[in-house]
Amino acid sequence: xxxxRLRLRAGARAIALGAVAAAAxxxxxxxxxxxxxxxxxxxxxxxxxxxxxxIGGYTGYPDFGxxxxxxIGAYATGIMMVRAHTPFPVALTSGCLLAAGxxxxxxxxxxxxxxxxxxxxxxxxxxxxxxxxxxxEITGGGSGMNLPVARTFTTFYYWMLGALALAIAAxxxxxxxxxxxxxxxxxxxQDAAQVxxxxxxxxxxxxxxxxxFLFAAAGGIYAYWFTFIDPPTVFNVDxxxxxxxxxxxxxxxxxxxxxxxxxxxxSLDTVLTSRSVFLHNVFFGALVCVLVIFAPRGIAEIAxxxxxLLQAIRAELRESRL
Amino acid sequence: xxxxxxGRGLTKLFGRLVAxxxxxxxxxxxxxxxxxxxxxxxxxxxxxxxxxxxxxxxGSLEFAGRDLAGLGxxxxxxxxxxxTFQVAQPFRNMTVRQNVAVPALFRAFPAADVRxxxxxxxxxxxxxxxxxxxxxxxxxxxxxxxxRLELAKALALHPRLMLLDEVMAxxxxxxxxxxxxxxxxxNAEGIALLVIEHVLRAVMxxxxxxxxxxxxxxxxxxxxxxxxxxxxxIEAYLGPRALRSTPLGPAPRNESGRGP
Amino acid sequence: MRLPxxxxxxxxxxxxxxxxxxxxxxxALNGLLIGGTYAxxxxxxxxxxxxxxxxxxxxxxxxxxxxxATFWLFTLYGVDPLLSLPLTGAALFVFGYALQRGIVNxxxxxxFLITFLLTFGLELLITNIAQAVWTADIRSVTTSYSxxxxxxxxxxxxxxxxxxxxxxxxxxxxxxxxxxxxxxxTAIRATASDQEAARLMGIPIARVYAVTFGIAAASAGIAGxxxxxxxxxxxxxxxxxxxxxxxxxxxxxxxxxxxxxxxxLVLGLLQTYAASWLGPNYDNIVAFSVLIxxxxxxxxxxxxxxxRFRG
Numbered sequence: 048x049x050x051x052r053l054r055l056r057a058g059a060r061a062i063a064l065g066a067v068a069a070a071a072x073x074x075x076x077x078x079x080x081x082x083x084x085x086x087x088x089x090x091x092x093x094x095x096x097x098x099x100x101x102i103g104g105y106t107g108y109p110d111f112g113x114x115x116x117x118x119i120g121a122y123a124t125g126i127m128m129v130r131a132h133t134p135f136p137v138a139l140t141s142g143c144l145l146a147a148g149x150x151x152x153x154x155x156x157x158x159x160x161x162x163x164x165x166x167x168x169x170x171x172x173x174x175x176x177x178x179x180x181x182x183x184e185i186t187g188g189g190s191g192m193n194l195p196v197a198r199t200f201t202t203f204y205y206w207m208l209g210a211l212a213l214a215i216a217a218x219x220x221x222x223x224x225x226x227x228x229x230x231x232x233x234x235x236x237q238d239a240a241q242v243x244x245x246x247x248x249x250x251x252x253x254x255x256x257x258x259x260f261l262f263a264a265a266g267g268i269y270a271y272w273f274t275f276i277d278p279p280t281v282f283n284v285d286x287x288x289x290x291x292x293x294x295x296x297x298x299x300x301x302x303x304x305x306x307x308x309x310x311x312x313x314s315l316d317t318v319l320t321s322r323s324v325f326l327h328n329v330f331f332g333a334l335v336c337v338l339v340i341f342a343p344r345g346i347a348e349i350a351x352x353x354x355x356l357l358q359a360i361r362a363e364l365r366e367s368r369l
Numbered sequence: 370x371x372x373x374x375x376g377r378g379l380t381k382l383f384g385r386l387v388a389x390x391x392x393x394x395x396x397x398x399x400x401x402x403x404x405x406x407x408x409x410x411x412x413x414x415x416x417x418x419x420x421x422x423x424x425x426x427x428g429s430l431e432f433a434g435r436d437l438a439g440l441g442x443x444x445x446x447x448x449x450x451x452x453t454f455q456v457a458q459p460f461r462n463m464t465v466r467q468n469v470a471v472p473a474l475f476r477a478f479p480a481a482d483v484r485x486x487x488x489x490x491x492x493x494x495x496x497x498x499x500x501x502x503x504x505x506x507x508x509x510x511x512x513x514x515x516x517r518l519e520l521a522k523a524l525a526l527h528p529r530l531m532l533l534d535e536v537m538a539x540x541x542x543x544x545x546x547x548x549x550x551x552x553x554x555x556n557a558e559g560i561a562l563l564v565i566e567h568v569l570r571a572v573m574x575x576x577x578x579x580x581x582x583x584x585x586x587x588x589x590x591x592x593x594x595x596x597x598x599x600x601x602x603i604e605a606y607l608g609p610r611a612l613r614s615t616p617l618g619p620a621p622r623n624e625s626g627r628g629p
Numbered sequence: 630m631r632l633p634x635x636x637x638x639x640x641x642x643x644x645x646x647x648x649x650x651x652x653x654x655x656x657a658l659n660g661l662l663i664g665g666t667y668a669x670x671x672x673x674x675x676x677x678x679x680x681x682x683x684x685x686x687x688x689x690x691x692x693x694x695x696x697x698a699t700f701w702l703f704t705l706y707g708v709d710p711l712l713s714l715p716l717t718g719a720a721l722f723v724f725g726y727a728l729q730r731g732i733v734n735x736x737x738x739x740x741f742l743i744t745f746l747l748t749f750g751l752e753l754l755i756t757n758i759a760q761a762v763w764t765a766d767i768r769s770v771t772t773s774y775s776x777x778x779x780x781x782x783x784x785x786x787x788x789x790x791x792x793x794x795x796x797x798x799x800x801x802x803x804x805x806x807x808x809x810x811x812x813x814x815t816a817i818r819a820t821a822s823d824q825e826a827a828r829l830m831g832i833p834i835a836r837v838y839a840v841t842f843g844i845a846a847a848s849a850g851i852a853g854x855x856x857x858x859x860x861x862x863x864x865x866x867x868x869x870x871x872x873x874x875x876x877x878x879x880x881x882x883x884x885x886x887x888x889x890x891x892x893x894l895v896l897g898l899l900q901t902y903a904a905s906w907l908g909p910n911y912d913n914i915v916a917f918s919v920l921i922x923x924x925x926x927x928x929x930x931x932x933x934x935x936x937r938f939r940g
Contacts, residue, residue, distance in 0.1 A: 172921075236459075240460075
């Protein structure tokens with residue numbers, strides 16, 4: 048491709064991005080409440096998916112306990128707003144920083160594990176926090192806690208959008224950074240990475256803390272949005288599973304993949320299944336099964352494969368079945 | 370001159386299996402030393418001890434005067450010891466260039482930023498002959514190319530000592546010759562080499578000194594000519610009856626198992 | 630998942646032995662009893678993990694299905710739960726075999742995240758379909774002998790729990806015998822040890838995997854049947870048992886029947902004692918603190934193999 052063509056492509060991409068950003072910023076003044084809520088929900092899951100991608104996609108450590116940090120963010124925000132009367136932005140940021148701190152501590156233990164053990168240990172961590180929240184007084188125990196009501200709904204829209212932008216930006220710049228190279232090497236072959244001078248744990252902790260910070264942001268905003276939280280609602284593996292499925296669907300290890308997955312799947316989910324939890328679970332359950340069998344590397348990579356969709360799917364099957 | 374790498378009484382036990390048995394080893398700066406022995410002699414285990422992948426059960430190991438006990442592989446790599454693996458370990462989904470940029474970014478005096486590291490990588494790739502393939506994903510490379518990639522990655526660490534674990538395995542004689550030229554160039558930069566090999570022609574041609582291991586013990590040490598005439602070495606490879614017949618010559622068919 | 634309240638010591642036994650000792654002993658007995666249940670739950674899980682290298686997140690759902698099977702056989706046809714166990718086992722074997730052959734097999738060589746997610750998806754499907762069909766109402770199996778208990782000196786032993794422990798041992802022994810003394814068992818162990826070599830020897834790998842999964846499902850079903858006698862039954866009950874199975878395997882080491890037994894008993898004891906000190910709402914915390922501790926300090930478990938380098 049000639050330099051002129053490349054410049055044209057870059058220019059076109061910049062314009063498209065600008066248009067999308069403008070649309071996002073202007074949506075609340077153009078559309079009705081239903082669409083604003085739908086968009087906020089999509090942003091939330093895009094945020095979660097992009098966050099999970101940092102530790103699960105780029106680093107290759109599939110975290111199943113992300114909701115632990117979502118819960119920390121939710122409760123920290125709630126407690127600070129209710130007990131200490133701190134304004135939302137301060138409470139939210141504190142919650143995010145707290146979650147990141149917890150991630151550094153827990154990560155230094157958990158990130159030494161690999162594979163199945165890491166996955167289940169992180170899930171276990173989330174369950175522990177769920178039970179703790181149900182037993183402590185400061186969190187309101189099993190009855191949950193109420194947050195103050197915000198004045199307008201668009202607050203949540205913009206906060207979620209901002210957090211999403213942060214998450215996408217992190218995923219965008221990461222591969223070009225020294226940290227990104229370390230994480231990629233760890234993902235590809237951790238033992239080879241060590242022999243080349245990389246001490247894996249600190250880098251894994253960075254990715255894990257980034258993931259925690261963003262999950263907490265989603266949690267804090269969610270808490271303020273729904274004004275009521277209780278342990279099983281926020282410390283709920285469903286958030287993490289959706290984040291994982293959306294990332295896998297859209298393509299792990301890319302910056303836009305998680306968002307694409309979130310947009311498509313969350314819209315489908317809302318339209319088809321918002322009436323019942325049962326349908327939602329069956330939808331995701333079936334989707335997970337179909338996805339991991341036929342397109343484990345994401346729809347994006349399948350779509351890009353030479354030889355067409357069917358051939359790509361058949362190749363995947365041949366590789367993974369007995 | 371103090372040795373670059375000095376191992377004294379190195380021992381490694383796996384349960385009751387003695388993999389490495391009180392081995393003394395010294396490599397001078399800039400030397401090329403060969404390490405040979407029948408399969409199962411403990412060569413790879415010894416390399417793992419040096420690079421920190423395994424901890425020695427007994428004995429001491431010093432590199433440039435620094436005690437290596439208890440140090441992990443990343444630290445040892447940054448101290449200046451690089452290794453290649455018998456089975457190549459590339460970062461399969463990263464490009465060739467990115468593969469080499471990784472060690473450039475994490476060595477003791479790292480490249481200033483990612484762009485510089487990539488430039489370093491380009492230089493090294495040209496030196497080993499992989500320049501044209503730099504943007505391919507590593508999983509697309511052939512075996513000889515993967516070997517060259519391993520070499521480039523090891524070089525990107527700016528090591529003072531390189532441990533080459535059977536780099537010549539499976540190469541044609543012409544490829545072996547080319548590899549030897551490359552290794553001599555590397556050595557000319559002042560990098561010491563410990564060459565573990567079954568391909569005797571390479572050992573004879575490159576190494577000034579050869580160490581022979583058998584059942585974890587060092588059974589001979591000397592110039593290539595001396596070692597290949599050594600009775601204990603012949604017995605180790607060919608059995609006691611071989612002592613009555615001719616001594617080993619260059620690249621005998623049954624010894625390397627792969628033939629000339 | 631909630632544990633039942635630790636049993637109290639009957640008043641007439643106080644006086645001969647100190648109260649604290651009695652409570653401790655009763656807790657030990659309870660711990661062992663529930664540990665037997667945990668072991669049975671974990672046997673199949675350990676088998677699948679050790680041999681197919683799959684962490685089956687739907688294992689608990691299979692336990693749940695076994696519990697419901699026992700419940701319906703009892704409620705609709707009056708079949709005694711202890712007698713219907715073989716039936717439940719057989720039915721779950723068929724289900725497990727089909728599940729593996731048809732679905733799980735498609736991803737068996739894929740990276741573990743994929744199989745992990747697949748079994749998670751299956752868990753979601755099975756649990757939610759169960760909920761739609763049978764409603765979320767809590768059921769239980771109450772037979773004429775459900776309330777009986779034996780007095781062993783100062784200790785009380787509910788008959789049903791005792792029977793569960795006994796059956797747990799029987800199942801474990803049968804499974805161990807199957808693995809070590811039959812041709813099928815040898816084929817299974819060979820496949821686990823070196824799949825390529827086993828294939829070269831003519832062992833039908835796909836069928837071995839399916840049979841193994843079937844056996845695991847059968848043992849999960851039997852565990853579910855035993856559980857239905859002492860604990861409440863509801864569609865979402867599975868997840869808790871999957872996690873317990875995981876902790877038991879970490880404690881006892883993978884693919885080892887004695888390991889699952891030991892791990893189950895140890896976990897049962899730990900949880901019962903923790904419940905009596907901290908109260909019943911800390912069972913997950915205890916289980917997972919134990920898990921994380923063991924994984925970090927002795928990843929081989931009490932009887933297993935270690936990972937090589939970490940961190």
